[in-house]
Amino acid sequence: EADIYQTPRYLVIGTGKKITLECSQTMGHDKMYWYQQDPGMELHLIHYSYGVNSTEKGDLSSESTVSRIRTEHFPLTLESARPSHTSQYLCASSDGGAGIRQYFGPGTRLTVT
Amino acid sequence: KQEVTQIPAALSVPEGENLVLNCSFTDSAIYNLQWFRQDPGKGLTSLLLIQSSQREQTSGRLNASLDKSSGRSTLYIAASQPGDSATYLCAVPDTGKLIFGQGTTLQVKP
Numbered sequence: 288e289a290d291i292y293q294t295p296r297y298l299v300i301g302t303g304k305k306i307t308l309e310c311s312q313t314m315g316h317d318k319m320y321w322y323q324q325d326p327g328m329e330l331h332l333i334h335y336s337y338g339v340n341s342t343e344k345g346d347l348s349s350e351s352t353v354s355r356i357r358t359e360h361f362p363l364t365l366e367s368a369r370p371s372h373t374s375q376y377l378c379a380s381s382d383g384g385a386g387i388r389q390y391f392g393p394g395t396r397l398t399v400t
Numbered sequence: 401k402q403e404v405t406q407i408p409a410a411l412s413v414p415e416g417e418n419l420v421l422n423c424s425f426t427d428s429a430i431y432n433l434q435w436f437r438q439d440p441g442k443g444l445t446s447l448l449l450i451q452s453s454q455r456e457q458t459s460g461r462l463n464a465s466l467d468k469s470s471g472r473s474t475l476y477i478a479a480s481q482p483g484d485s486a487t488y489l490c491a492v493p494d495t496g497k498l499i500f501g502q503g504t505t506l507q508v509k510p
Contacts, residue, residue, distance in 0.1 A: 293443075318496070326441075330489070330500050337496065345497075377443055387493040388434060391444040 290314060293378050293392035300368055301400055308363045308395045310378030319361040320389065321345070321353060322377040330377065336361055368399040402427045402494040406501035413480055414509050421475040421504045423490035428468045435464050435475050436489045438503070444489065448475070480508045 291312040300306055310319065321334040322345075332345030336355040350372070351365050361380075365372055378392040403426045413419055423433070432451045436444040448457045448464040450473070456465040463476040473490055487505045491498040 320497070327505075329502050332497060335497065375441065379444075387496070387498055388432070388446070388449055389444075389491075389498055390446065391436075393443045394441070396441060 291378065291380055291390050291392040293376075293395050295395060296393060297396050297398075299398045299400060302367075302369055304368050306365050306368055306397070308376055308378075308397070310361045310363070310392055311359050312361075312380040312390070312392075313359060314380060314382070314390070315358065316380035316382055316390075317358065318381040318387070319355070320379040320381070321351075321361070321363050322379065323347060323349065324375045324377060324394075326375070334363065368397075370399045373397060373399050402430075402492060402499045404490060404492060404499050404501040406488075406490060406504050408504060409502065410505045410507075412507040412509065415480060415482060417480050417508075418476070418478050419480055419506070421477070421488050421506070423473040423475070423501055425471045425473075425492050425499075427494070428471050430468065430492045430494075432493065433464075433466055433473050434491050434498070435462075435473075436491065438487045438489060440486075447488075477506075480506075482508050482510050484508050 294309045317338045322330045331347035333349040334353040336342045377394045379389045381387045381389045407422045434449045435447045450457045450466040461478040487503045489503045491500045
């Protein structure tokens with residue numbers, strides 16, 4: 288079974304604060320992804336990485352940034368949180384290859400007041 | 401560009417019914433298709449992955465079929481239970497990413 292972790296699970300924070308959402312996986316996967324999902328709405332890919340020091344923006348424009356310094360770690364940062372950032376953020380990793388099988392973390396529900 | 405569509409968007413059935421969820425994709429040149437389950441406010445759980453060379457995959461009461469030529473997949477749930485209530489998403493890989501459908505939200509009433 289997949290081992291991918293996200294912390295915190297829930298976060299309520301005030302406008303203007305800097306936040307980092309953590310994502311880590313113990314499977315040695317090269318590919319990692321961040322999705323944003325509003326309640327009851329579709330998943331939107333906001334960032335992805337194919338390996339260490341490789342990051343790309345996804346299909347949905349996001350004010351967040353990511354880094355990939357270690358294979359197992361893919362944190363997402365918001366420099367100045369705003370109420371419009373309120374959403375659920377899901378991290379995933381995959382075992383690569385042409386036929387991707389993605390494994391998802393439990394998600395972080397972010398509320399910016 | 402690959403597009404994935406799921407019908408219906410929502411479905412409500414009484415407990416015990418057999419049901420079918422549909423997924424269609426525009427580009428039939430896929431490597432595989434994956435079905436996920438998502439409970440409210442939670443992450444996605446992978447249910448089944450069908451390789452392009454396969455016609456179907458089964459896991460317990462779930463059976464997923466794949467018809468690449470017609471660009472369709474179905475998820476069959478037998479003898480539905482209230483615990484099956486969730487959103488079900490299908491996804492196909494495309495240029496290194498997964499393309500998701502909008503999901504079907506299932507409610508199974510006791």
